[in-house]
Each structure stands twice: as structure tokens, then as C-alpha cells.
Amino acid sequence: MPEHVVIIGSGPAGWAAAIYAARANLKPLLFEGAMLQEHFDNGRPPLGQLSLTTEVENYPGFPAGDLKPYLSSALDASRQSMLMMEEKRHAVTGPELMFLMRQQAENFGTRIVAEDITSVDFGGKPFKLTTSTQTVEAHTVIIATGASANYLGLPSEAAFKNRGVSACAVCDAALPRFANHPVAVIGGGDSAVEEATYLTKFASKVYLVHRRDELRASKIMAQRAEDNEKIEILWNSVVDEVLGDDQNGMTGLRLKSTVDDTTHDVEANGMFVAIGHTPNTAFLNGQIETNKKGYVKLTTPFRTYTSVEGVYAAGDVADEYYRQAITSAGTGCMAALDAERHLAELGM
Ligand code: NAP
Numbered sequence: 001m002p003e004h005v006v007i008i009g010s011g012p013a014g015w016a017a018a019i020y021a022a023r024a025n026l027k028p029l030l031f032e033g034a035m036l037q038e039h040f041d042n043g044r045p046p047l048g049q050l051s052l053t054t055e056v057e058n059y060p061g062f063p064a065g066d067l068k069p070y071l072s073s074a075l076d077a078s079r080q081s082m083l084m085m086e087e088k089r090h091a092v093t094g095p096e097l098m099f100l101m102r103q104q105a106e107n108f109g110t111r112i113v114a115e116d117i118t119s120v121d122f123g124g125k126p127f128k129l130t131t132s133t134q135t136v137e138a139h140t141v142i143i144a145t146g147a148s149a150n151y152l153g154l155p156s157e158a159a160f161k162n163r164g165v166s167a168c169a170v171c172d173a174a175l176p177r178f179a180n181h182p183v184a185v186i187g188g189g190d191s192a193v194e195e196a197t198y199l200t201k202f203a204s205k206v207y208l209v210h211r212r213d214e215l216r217a218s219k220i221m222a223q224r225a226e227d228n229e230k231i232e233i234l235w236n237s238v239v240d241e242v243l244g245d246d247q248n249g250m251t252g253l254r255l256k257s258t259v260d261d262t263t264h265d266v267e268a269n270g271m272f273v274a275i276g277h278t279p280n281t282a283f284l285n286g287q288i289e290t291n292k293k294g295y296v297k298l299t300t301p302f303r304t305y306t307s308v309e310g311v312y313a314a315g316d317v318a319d320e321y322y323r324q325a326i327t328s329a330g331t332g333c334m335a336a337l338d339a340e341r342h343l344a345e346l347g348m
Contacts, residue, residue, distance in 0.1 A: 002126035002136075002137035002138055002139050003027075003028075003029045003136060003137065003138040003139070004021075004026040004027060004028070004138075004139055004140065004339075004343055004348060005017075005021045005026045005027075005028045005029070005138065005139075005140050005141075005142065005336070005339050005343075006028070006029050006030075006031070006127075006129055006136060006138040006140075006141050006142070007021070007028055007029070007030040007031070007141075007142045007144060008030075008031050008117050008129070008141065008142070008143050008144060008145055009030075009031075009032075009033070009048070009142075009143065009144030009145040009146055009280075009315070009317070010030065010031075010032035010033055010046050010047050010048060010098075010102065010112075010144075011047065011048025011049065011050065011098070011144060011146045011315055011316070011325075011328060012048070012050065012098075012101060012315065012325045012326075012328040012329040012332060013144035013146070013314035013315025013316070013317075013328040013329065013331055013332035013335070014030060014032070014048075014142070014144035014314075014315070014332060015030075015098075015101035015102055015104070015105045015329075015332065016101070016314075016328070016329040016330070016332030016333045016336070017142045017144060017314055017332040017333065017335050017336040017339075018030050018105035018108075018110040018332075018336075019101075019104055019105050019108060019110075019333075019336075020332075020333050020336035020337060020340075021110075021142075021336040021339065021340065022105060022108035022109045022110045023108050024336070024340045026336075026339070026340060026343065027109060027111070028105075028110050028111070028336075029110075029111045029113065029136065029138075030105065030110050030111070030112050030113070031113050031115055031116070031117050031129075031131070032046045032047070032102075032112055032113065032114055033045070033046040033114070033115070033116050034046070034114060034115055034116045035114060040052075042148060043148035043149055043151065043167075044145075044146065044148045044280055046114065047095070047098040047099075047102065048098065048146050049094075049146060049147075049148070049149065049168075049316075050094035050095070050097060050098050050325055051094055051095050051098050052094065052161075052162070053093070053094035053162070053166075053168065053171050053172070055091045055092070055093055055094075055175065056091060056092055056093065056094050056097050056171065056325065057091045057171075057174060058170065058171070058324070058325075058326070059092065059097060059325050059326060060326065062091055062092040062097065063091070064091050067092055067096070071083070071096060071100075074100060074103060075099055075100065075103050076103065079099045079102075079103065082095075082099075083095060083096055083099065097325070101329075113131070115131040115132065115133065115134075116131060116132070116283070117129050117130065117131055117283055118130055118131060118132060118283055119283060119285060120141075120283065120284060120285070120287055121287075122141075122287045122288065122308045122311055123287070125139070125310070126138055126139055127139075127140075127141050127310065127311065129141065139310065139343060139346065139348060140310045140311070140312070140339040140342055140343060141310070141311045141312070142304075142311075142312045142313070142314060142332075142335045142336065142339060143281075143284070143288070143296060143306070143311065143312070143313045143314070143317055143318075144313070144314045144315045144317060144328075144332055144335070145279075145280040145281065145283075145317050146279075146280055146315055146316045146317055146328075147277040147278060147279040147280060147295070147316040147317060147320070147323070148277060148278050148280060149167035149168070149273065149277050150273070150275050150276050150277060150278055151167065151273055151275075152186065152239055152273060152275070154239065154241065154242065156241045156242040156243070156244075157239070157242050157271070157273070159242070159244075160242050160244050160249055160250040160271075163244070163249030163250060164177065164242070164244060164249045164250025164251075164268075164269060164270050164271060165242060165250060165270070165271050165273070166270065166271070166272050166273070167272070167273045167274070168272075169185070169194075169195035169196075169198050169199050169272045169274075170195075170198060170324070172270075172272075173195075173198055173199050173201070173202045173203075173272075174202055177249065177269055177270065178199070178202055178203055178269055178270045179202050179203070180202075180203070180204045181203060181204055181268075181269035181270070182203060182204055182205040182206070182207065182266070182267055182268045182269065183199055183203040183205075183206055183207070183268050183269055183270035183271070183272065184206070184207040184208075184209050184253055184266065184268045184270070184271050184272070185199065185206060185207070185208050185209065185271075185272045185274055186209045186210075186239060186271060186272070186273050186274060186275060187209075187210065187273070187274035187275045187276075188208075188210035188211070188212060188214075188215040188216045188217060189215075189216045189217050189274065189275075189276065190216075190217045190218055190221050191274040191276070192208060192210070192215075192217065192274035192275075193208070193215065193217040193221045193222060193224065193225045194221065195272050195274045196208045196225055196228075196231050196272075197224060197225060197228060197231070199270075199272065200228055200230040200231060203230070203269075203270070204230075205230055205232065206228075206230055206231045206232070207231075207232050207233075207234050207253075207266060207268060208225060208231055208232070208233045208234065209234045209237050209238070209239065209253070209255060210233065210234070210235060210236075210237065211236065211237065211238050211258050212235070212236065212258070213235045213236055215233075234255060234266075236257055236258045236259045237255045237256065237257060237258065238255065238256050238258055239253055239254070239255060239256075239271070240254040240255060240256040240263055241253070241254040242254075242271055243265065249269075250268070250269060250270065250271060251267065251268075251269065252265050252266055252267045252268050253265065253266050253268055253271060276293075277316070277320060277323070278293075278294065279293065279294045279295045279296070279316065279317050279318075279320070280317060281294045281295070281296060281317060282294075284296075287308070288306050288307055288308055288311060288313070289306065289307035293320065295317065295318055295319070295320050296313040296317050296318040297318070298313060298318050302334075303334070303338060304318070304331055304334050304335040304338050305338065306318075309342070310339075310342055312335040312338050312339055313335065314328065314331040314332040314334065314335040315327075315328035315331055315332060316328060318331070319331070
């Protein structure tokens with residue numbers, strides 16, 4: 001028997017879709033991805049980008065406080081042992097938030113498979129989804145595989161991830177290690193400028209490091225960065241090495257000129273990489289319409305419809321603009337409601 005709803009992906013969009021689909025009695029089957037080291041290395045682990053972050057201060061419903069008693073009562077014992085709940089922090093952490101969402105979906109009867117969907121067949125109905133061990137059939141599919149932040153790929157960058165190196169200023173800028181210290185943003189697009197501007201609220205100074213002599217960002221955003229006294233743009237520069245040590249984490253950057261290859265060091269407690277994201281859509285193998293960058297195209301405003309009827313997309317996989325946990329969760333809910341209505345039209 002084909003499944004009513006299969007959800008692919010285990011970030012906020014996937015779990016929100018699962019909670020809604022499960023509560024609508026659709027018995028969703030969710031593929032959360034395989035626990036492979038290569039997925040962690042490539043920035044797309046099970047439970048999504050939030051599982052790679054520390055505190056999450058902007059997800060509504062989780063203000064600062066001692067969450068330990070709540071987490072102990074809400075989560076399965078097996079999950080609790082995977083968290084460091086005794087650590088002091090200002091808010092819920094990314095992994096905790098994801099475990100809570102996962103638990104909530106499971107409580108309502110979501111069946112969870114720790115495998116990757118490696119290929120899909122949307123050519124006929126029911127749809128077919130294949131992993132390394134099985135093929136499942138489904139009347140509706142929700143794609144919620146997210147996007148992965150692009151990193152520079154330097155070993156020193158990997159060494160200081162979460163200890164100075166971040167790919168999300170909105171998530172991390174207010175953390176104590178950045179307050180009143182110099183930080184750097186890498187990139188020259190709208191995201192880099194937006195992140196740099198946002199960081200000026202917390203950091204003592206923000207270097208914007210761009211590899212060319214002109215920003216890619218829109219004129220108005222670029223002007224805003226150039227006019228901001230706290231932002232210093234370092235033109236024609238790339239990161240040669242992230243500097244730091246075990247005790248202090250990141251302490252600076254060695255920059256290399258793209259003009260003459262000379263290097264110089266700048267002091268910085270943080271490096272925010274804003275050089276774009278890559279949506280996790282390769283497994284779709286062109287069977288769903290995407291834009292030039294690979295993001296799933298939604299065909300109708302305020303709906304999660306894709307180019308294939310019965311296939312929906314939610315979260316960052318279809319959104320290169322907002323990219324927040326709360327917007328992902330919101331569209332996950334929408335996708336489940338869209339799938340439920342489609343099934344009702346089919347009399348299921
Ligand atoms: P983007 O426009 O693709 O810009 C990426 C930037 O990173 C470019 O400046 C690029 O340099 C640089 N870059 C790429 N690879 C690099 C590498 N390996 N080393 C150093 N630099 C590298 O991406 P985005 O800024 O994330 O924006 C994505 C989309 O969201 C855009 O359409 C943007 O307009 C939109 N957005 C809008 C807003 C807003 O309106 N408020 C805010 C954020 C994002 P080059 O310029 O040399 O290629």
C-alpha cells in the first residue's frame with residue numbers, strides 16, 4: 001500500500017510537516033537522513049543546520065532560563081544522553097530544539113527512518129522514493145531537505161566552527177564571544193552586507209572581506225555598508241587562514257590579497273561566512289522544477305505546490321531569502337495542510 005505522506009528531511013520544516021500530518025491521522029513516514037560523517041562534513045547532517053549551532057535565541061517559545069527540567073521530562077532518555085544539558089547557556093540550543101521537534105512528531109505517531117532518499121520517480125503515481133535498502137511508494141511527498149551554507153573549505157575554518165566561525169549572524173551575533181570585539185564577514189553579496197550591518201549592533205568593529213573591488217550586493221545595501229562607520233571593507237582579499245588556539249578559539253584572520261598575493265593579519269573574534277548556500281536538491285535529479293541555483297520553485301504564492309501535483313516543498317530547500325527556523329517550520333505546516341487537502345480531494 002502506498003504511503004499517504006512521505007516527508008524527506010529532518011529540519012524544522014520536516015518536523016512541523018510531520019506533526020501536522022500525524023495529527024491529521026495521515027501516519028507520515030519521515031526520512032531523516034543517514035548518520036554519516038560525510039553529511040556532517042558537508043553541512044547537511046540529520047536534523048539539519050540547527051543541529052550544527054549552539055544557542056537559538058530567536059525561536060519563539062524558548063526564552064532564556066533553565067530548560068533542564070523541561071528537557072528531562074519531554075525527551076526520551078536515549079536522546080537526553082546525547083545532549084549536554086548541564087552546560088550553562090542563554091537559551092535552548094539547536095540540537096535540543098531539533099530533538100524536541102523530533103520527539104513531538106514521534107509522539108503523534110510519525111514513523112522515522114534514518115536513511116537518505118537517494119533517488120525519486122515522480123513520473124507516475126504513486127510516486128516512488130528509493131534509499132540504499134528500499135523503495136517506498138507515496139501518494140504525496142513533502143520535500144524539506146534544506147540548504148547547506150557554503151564554507152571556504154579551509155582546514156583552519158573547520159577547526160574553529162562554533163568557536164568563532166559561523167555561517168549565520170542572525171543566529172550567533174549576540175553570543176558573548178562576539179560582543180564588543182572585532183569580527184569579520186566574508187562575501188560581497190546582500191547576505192554579507194546584511195550580516196555585517198547586523199553585527200555592528202554587537203561587535204566593536206566589522207571587517208567585510210571581499211575578493212573583488214566591487215560588492216555584488218544591491219546598490220542600496222552596498223551604500224549602507226559603505227556609510228556605516230563600524231564597517232571597514234577589505235577589498236580584493238580572501239582568507240588564507242583562520243588564526244586561533246585551543247584556549248581562546250578564533251582570534252584573527254590571515255588575509256591574502258587577490259591582487260599581489262601578499263598577506264596580512266587582522267584581529268577578529270569571529271568569522272561569519274556569507275558566500276551563499278547550496279540547496280539539497282541533487283537527489284531530485286531534475287524531476288522537480290528548480291531555479292538556476294537549484295532551489296525548488298514554488299508555483300503558486302502562499303502555497304507549497306511544486307511543478308509536480310502532489311509534491312510539496314517547505315523550508316530552505318525552496319527559500320533562499322528568509323532561511324530562518326521559524327519560517328521553515330511555518331512552511332512545513334503549510335505543506336502538510338496542502339498534502340492533506342490534496343488527499344481529501346482524491347478521497348483518501
Ligand atoms: P550571493 O548573492 O550569491 O553572493 C555571494 C557572495 O559571496 C558574492 O559576493 C561572491 O563573490 C562571494 N563568494 C562566493 N564564493 C566565494 C568564495 N569561495 N570565496 C570568497 N567569496 C566568495 O549570495 P547571498 O548574498 O547569500 O544572496 C543570496 C540571494 O538572497 C540573493 O539573491 C540576494 O539578493 C538575496 N538576499 C537579499 C537580501 C535583502 O534584500 N535584504 C538579504 C540577503 C540575501 P563575487 O561577488 O566575487 O561572486
